[in-house]
Amino acid sequence: MMRLFPVTTAGAGAARVLPAGGEGRIIAVFRRSFYAAFDAGLVCVGPPGFGPGPLHLLAPMAGIVSWQAWLDVGQRAEAEAGRLFVGDLCFDARSVRPWRASPPWLIPADSLARGLARLSAAANEARPTGFARPTGFGRLIAPLSGSVSAVTVAAEDPVIAKALPIIDALMAWAGRAEIARDAPVPPVTGMLGLGPGLTPSGDDLLAGFLVGLQRLGASHLADRLAASVLPLAATETNAISAAYLAWAAKGEAAASLIDAFTEICAGGDNLAPHLARIAEIGHSSGWDCLAGMTFAARAMLPALVCRDQKVAEAFGRDAGAL
Structure with a gap:
């Protein structure tokens, strides 16, 4: 007898796979x-508590x-x-709208600078702020x-030591x-596959760096880095x-x-509360990804400051008023 699992969330990647059809493997x-x-x-495939993600097909485990x-x-x-059929299990996503990350928005440099400073301070305090101390590359925040x-x-x-350059x-x-x-894009060979985890820490950091660039409006840089990675x-x-x-x-x-980066x-x-959820992702994957996003933001901050100053000058206003 077929057991039915109604899907509550299907990420864009998962939603692309299921209509295509065909045979696969676990x-x-x-x-x-x-x-x-x-x-x-x-x-x-995971429970709703995982939260949306590009590959996620989420359904209540129904006694599993x-x-x-x-x-x-x-x-x-x-x-x-x-x-999705696996043995006598059926995961039905036909009525679910594919989930995608919210579109990025124009980020003022001053608010990003404040956010980065508060993130760094929170990562340094950790336990008094209500979440476990950062692990993996999160220790570099x-x-x-x-x-x-x-x-x-x-x-x-040693993993951080190898990755730091x-x-x-x-x-x-x-x-x-x-x-x-x-x-030229710097070589990233030493980062890929570096460290522990289902998704190695180095990969997670690169993923975060790519996402950070995209959400900061630097898609041209993300595309160039992706072409290398x-x-x-x-x-x-x-x-x-x-x-x-x-x-x-x-x-x-x-x-x-x-949500945390936003x-x-x-x-x-x-x-x-955002950092508490980050700490729950994998062994250190959440912190590794967030570290990558943070490094991208820190690297882009001077360019965003210049952008805001030029916009302010064009409209005859002080840059801090943006």
Whole structure:
């Protein structure tokens, strides 16, 4: 007898896979979620509590304690007319409108600067603010306020130590490329596949950097970086991480990450609940992605300040009034 799971949320990537139809395979199974791969892309099936994301197909688990007791890696899956079939399970998304991240908006440089300062301070305080201390590359957020040296943090973590020169090069490039559009993209080979996790920390940071550029209006830079990252991702990391990177290149990420970055860009008056949700994403994936977004924002801030000054001068107003 077929068990029906009504889908409540389907990300843009998942929604693209199901109507395309065809046969796929289960490529990863966890307690609360599993991944199915098709020619048209990947789908991550999980509970509504995961929140929207580009690959997410979310449905109540309806008595399923662990998918590991129901499914096996390599098991056949089938997509057909908006539904996903795995054995005697059917996930029906036919009545669900595809979810996409909210469109970016024009971000004033002064509010972004305030948000970055408040984020750095919150990451440094962590526990008093109501969430666990940042992990992974999230540990590099506090140094933005000058409270601790990034070099000191890197000395305590070999993954961060290896990534720090690449991060510095990416930030320098993003800031410089706004003026010199032909500035070459720095090599990112050492970042892909770097660190632990289903999606390695280095991949998550790059994904966050791509999303940050897109949401800050620098799609031309995101496109250039993606042209360097995505071909390498096909061989330097796993299929799940590569899929998330492909959607990050389009500015798509988990809703909790988009919401947190939006709050930062708006001045960061209410960061704590957003950071608490970030801390719940993977082992360190939430912090790794947010760190990438933060580095992109910090790199782009001088260009945004110049933009606001030029707009203010054109309209005969003080830049701070924007």
